[in-house]
């Protein structure tokens with residue numbers, strides 16, 4: 001199937017999940033994150049939960065890495081050129097919702113993409129080669145090209161990968177891994 005159709009299907013599938021189902025699916029994803037070897041990881045980029053699209057709650061992930069003394073980085077989205085800029089998320093960093101409902105840091109310290117060791121990537125669906133589809137603006141393809149070659153890219157999703165996204169293009173970047181709930185459909 002092609003991106004546009006897959007986007008529609010998986011957006012709907014996610015909206016159809018109940019909060020109980022989400023709570024259960026999240027647990028399995030969190031456990032895979034807690035099993036990661038993070039010895040050589042210092043700076044971690046993560047997305048802040050976009051609630052209107054029922055994304056995974058990333059707060060427990062942030063708390064976990066904070067407790068491991070890792071640096072956390074989050075982004076602000078520029079919807080005129082579909083690019084992200086990045087900032088440290090510290091204990092006292094203020095967060096506000098932008099007009100799309102995405103939580104963003106206020107007055108925080110900027111970070112270059114090259115400082116990132118690990119990036120958690122939001123997605124609607126991935127394929128078994130770890131290519132992903134998001135909301136369709138290319139934010140993450142643009143972002144990930146600016147990261148170091150050795151950055152670890154891990155997708156998080158409630159649904160298991162499909163066999164193939166048919167209309168991949170030269171901008172699409174494969175992830176290193178995708179975490180999805182065991183025994184999900």
Ligand SMILES: Nc1nc2c(c(=O)[nH]1)N(C=O)[C@@H](CNc1ccc(C(=O)N[C@@H](CCC(=O)O)C(=O)O)cc1)CN2
Pocket residue numbers: 047048049050055077084100102122123134135136137138139140
């Ligand atoms: N938490 C989180 N942050 C993220 C992403 C993400 O997937 N999750 N993105 C991943 O790339 C980027 C944001 N991508 C987004 C793309 C569209 C819409 C959105 O609200 N779309 C409207 C139509 C908007 C319009 O074009 O006017 C909609 O679908 O109703 C929101 C976020 C950057 N930050």
Ligand SMILES: Nc1ncnc2c1ncn2[C@@H]1O[C@H](COP(=O)(O)OP(=O)(O)OP(=O)(O)O)[C@@H](O)[C@H]1O
Pocket residue numbers: 003132133134135136137138139140141142145169171172
């Ligand atoms: N590095 C890039 N430079 C220029 N254009 C790009 C780049 N990456 C992606 N694009 C363009 O952005 C548009 C959206 O890409 P795509 O459909 O892959 O989005 P997506 O990965 O689903 O969205 P997102 O990354 O925002 O979650 C496409 O027209 C694509 O060609």
